[in-house]
Amino acid sequence: MNTLVYDGSFEGLLTAVFEIYERKLYPVKLLKGEWRSCALFEEVIPIVTDEARAGRVLKGLRKKLSAAGVQRLYISHMAEIAGEDCNVLGFIRHVFDSDQNIEEDYGNRYVMRLSEILKMVRREKHRMEAFVRFQKLNDGTFYAAIEPDFNVLPLLIKHFKSRYTDQKWMIYDIKRNYGLYYDLHDTQFIEMNFDELSKPVNVIAAYSEDEGVYQDLWKNYFNSINIASRKNTRLHVRHIPRRYWRHLTEKI
Amino acid sequence: MNVGRITEKLNILADAAKYDVSCASSGSNRKNKDKGLGNASNGICHSYTEDGRCVSLLKILLTNHCIFDCAYCVSRKNNDIKRAAFTVQEVVDLTINFYRRNYIEGLFLSSGIFKNADYTMERLVHVAKKLRTEHNFNGYIHLKSIPGVSAELMQEAGLYADRLSVNLEMPTEAGLKLLAPDKNRQDMIDPMHFLSREIIRNTEEKKLFKNAPMFAPAGQSTQVIVGATPESDQQVLQSANYFYRNFNLKRVYYSGYVPVLADRRLPALNTAVPLVRENRLYQADWLMRFYGFHVNEIVNNQNPLLDLDIDPKLSWAIRNMQAFPVDINKADLQLILRVPGIGLLSAQKIVAARKFAGLGWEQLKKIGVAINRARYFITCKSNEFERRDLTGQNIKQFIMAQSQSKYIKNTQTQLNLF
Numbered sequence: 001m002n003t004l005v006y007d008g009s010f011e012g013l014l015t016a017v018f019e020i021y022e023r024k025l026y027p028v029k030l031l032k033g034e035w036r037s038c039a040l041f042e043e044v045i046p047i048v049t050d051e052a053r054a055g056r057v058l059k060g061l062r063k064k065l066s067a068a069g070v071q072r073l074y075i076s077h078m079a080e081i082a083g084e085d086c087n088v089l090g091f092i093r094h095v096f097d098s099d100q101n102i103e104e105d106y107g108n109r110y111v112m113r114l115s116e117i118l119k120m121v122r123r124e125k126h127r128m129e130a131f132v133r134f135q136k137l138n139d140g141t142f143y144a145a146i147e148p149d150f151n152v153l154p155l156l157i158k159h160f161k162s163r164y165t166d167q168k169w170m171i172y173d174i175k176r177n178y179g180l181y182y183d184l185h186d187t188q189f190i191e192m193n194f195d196e197l198s199k200p201v202n203v204i205a206a207y208s209e210d211e212g213v214y215q216d217l218w219k220n221y222f223n224s225i226n227i228a229s230r231k232n233t234r235l236h237v238r239h240i241p242r243r244y245w246r247h248l249t250e251k252i
Numbered sequence: 253m254n255v256g257r258i259t260e261k262l263n264i265l266a267d268a269a270k271y272d273v274s275c276a277s278s279g280s281n282r283k284n285k286d287k288g289l290g291n292a293s294n295g296i297c298h299s300y301t302e303d304g305r306c307v308s309l310l311k312i313l314l315t316n317h318c319i320f321d322c323a324y325c326v327s328r329k330n331n332d333i334k335r336a337a338f339t340v341q342e343v344v345d346l347t348i349n350f351y352r353r354n355y356i357e358g359l360f361l362s363s364g365i366f367k368n369a370d371y372t373m374e375r376l377v378h379v380a381k382k383l384r385t386e387h388n389f390n391g392y393i394h395l396k397s398i399p400g401v402s403a404e405l406m407q408e409a410g411l412y413a414d415r416l417s418v419n420l421e422m423p424t425e426a427g428l429k430l431l432a433p434d435k436n437r438q439d440m441i442d443p444m445h446f447l448s449r450e451i452i453r454n455t456e457e458k459k460l461f462k463n464a465p466m467f468a469p470a471g472q473s474t475q476v477i478v479g480a481t482p483e484s485d486q487q488v489l490q491s492a493n494y495f496y497r498n499f500n501l502k503r504v505y506y507s508g509y510v511p512v513l514a515d516r517r518l519p520a521l522n523t524a525v526p527l528v529r530e531n532r533l534y535q536a537d538w539l540m541r542f543y544g545f546h547v548n549e550i551v552n553n554q555n556p557l558l559d560l561d562i563d564p565k566l567s568w569a570i571r572n573m574q575a576f577p578v579d580i581n582k583a584d585l586q587l588i589l590r591v592p593g594i595g596l597l598s599a600q601k602i603v604a605a606r607k608f609a610g611l612g613w614e615q616l617k618k619i620g621v622a623i624n625r626a627r628y629f630i631t632c633k634s635n636e637f638e639r640r641d642l643t644g645q646n647i648k649q650f651i652m653a654q655s656q657s658k659y660i661k662n663t664q665t666q667l668n669l670f
């Protein structure tokens with residue numbers, strides 16, 4: 001067993017694939033992180049991300065997969081789900097070891113696993129599109145905080161950009177500490193230092209005057225449409241798991 | 253803005269609208285134009301009520317004043333309740349402000365009838381027009397049409413709304429006569445006919461001229477209330493099937509009657525809401541629309557009622573054991589779709605994956621097939637298969653015994669039991 005350590009980027013992953021084939025390193029274990037710290041207690045092979053090598057692997061993948069297939073592979077890795085790197089790697093190996101396009105070979109465990117990962121990621125993306133709750137700030141920007149299970153913020157750009165074009169907005173992933181900001185023209189990723197902003201006075205001053213009114217109206221609406229005689233908490237919680245509640249205006 | 257008054261109106265008029273079950277906001281393809289607000293494509297459920305229903309639209313009545321006296325309706329003329337009416341501007345402001353905060357996909361506006369059908373409908377259309385033209389709002393708008401409304405107003409409504417619906421209310425004409433004596437079935441059918449013709453005409457026009465104005469791009473739907481009158485499931489589904497075929501309907505919604513009023517003609521106030529029946533009707537509806545079943549295969553003179561214990565697909569399967577077992581690695585997609593325990597997605601995956609290698613039980617399980625149900629009806633790449641010569645009744649008992657607790661609890665959940 002060879003342990004490879006890479007920097008966690010997609011290019012890094014592809015560089016690792018290159019090394020595996022070049023140096024016939026199999027079986028392997030793939031780890032994310034600083035190889036220096038791992039090196040203290042384990043025999044590891046550090047992977048230095050190399051754009052040229054990654055590019056060659058990507059080119060190979062493009063030959064054997066459809067464009068959508070490559071995209072799906074990229075998303076599965078980008079989601080940063082703990083412990084899935086070996087499955088993503090298994091998938092890539094299956095791609096290169098077969099003569100035909102294996103995207104739909106659901107009998108293969110790696111192909112199946114990738115389709116499961118994708119399903120989880122899509123669901124999380126979909127949940128974020130549903131559960132984002134903007135609050136209007138004084139300067140007219142609509143702000144929302146999210147804490148998705150996986151790294152899906154980049155996947156949200158398309159949806160929110162095509163929907164909210166006439167208002168400035170920001171969606172901030174407070175778990176991963178970065179956000180997406182739309183300034184009426186384009187979106188960009190940003191990192192914020194919340195220390196100054198999160199002082200209680202600043203928070204209250206930051207919201208627009210009618211923000212509280214519409215939040216209350218929404219809560220009222222939510223309560224009015226409930227049909228008490230059909231109450232079904234199990235179903236309710238299955239649709240909106242409790243971990244999402246803290247950012248949902250109607251559930252606070 | 254008088255916040256207290258608006259809040260009160262919202263409470264009254266949302267409460268009165270909540271028994272209309274349709275919540276869909278999908279099926280439209282309205283793009284965001286000229287840097288305006290919103291778009292409408294695949295509907296999103298932004299929240300769920302405590303009873304587990306999707307909240308996708310701001311669903312309210314413009315008013316709950318009404319000159320009619322339909323027995324099943326809380327807003328009926330002779331019911332002693334608080335009445336309220338929104339102004340056009342109030343509805344517009346609520347919609348825009350909820351939409352900007354990502355609470356909703358758009359507006360579902362319906363109304364009690366003040367004065368007459370056209371007078372009321374004019375106001376509903378006015379709301380939609382204002383949203384579209386003054387606020388460049390491209391989110392979803394569903395307008396409910398008032399029975400007996402003129403063709404001109406329907407025409408105008410179609411220019412601004414994504415979806416229009418005329419509620420049939422009762423599955424049969426007799427049921428309607430009994431409970432809604434003011435209403436005339438023809439007053440519902442005429443606008444439905446008008447819409448179906450206009451929608452088809454518009455689709456043709458769009459093929460020729462890309463810039464032709466849209467007309468109700470998300471089509472029309474209707475709702476029937478079940479359990480308020482004694483119609484059988486066969487009558488309900490055959491009527492649904494008739495409307496799907498002849499009126500180009502996108503959806504028929506089945507609303508299990510919630511007893512809210514005491515009336516000799518209606519089930520008593522403490523009668524349970526027929527939730528399981530409602531659920532089975534939706535499943536049957538799916539079988540007709542997506543699984544290639546003919547209505548008569550699901551309900552017929554021998555089986556006028558849907559089985560409440562098991563879903564309609566399993567029910568069909570055990571009545572038609574001669575169609576099984578199906579060989580997963582050879583059978584057509586159409587046949588695989590008929591196997592209990594295999595849904596649409598799994599069926600498609602099976603057909604794609606078997607090109608690479610024959611599929612066994614392990615793979616089927618991974619693909620998402622509910623083996624505990626499907627195993628009685630299929631063979632795959634494995635020597636293990638059901639060898640006993642079981643009758644449909646045996647299978648029903650086995651499956652129910654195995655999933656007893658699940659079925660009983662799940663009868664309240666929705667739709668995904670196949």
Ligand code: SF4
Nearest residue numbers: 318320322325328364
């Ligand atoms: S016309 Fe509509 S609002 Fe009026 S009583 Fe009948 S169902 Fe209710």
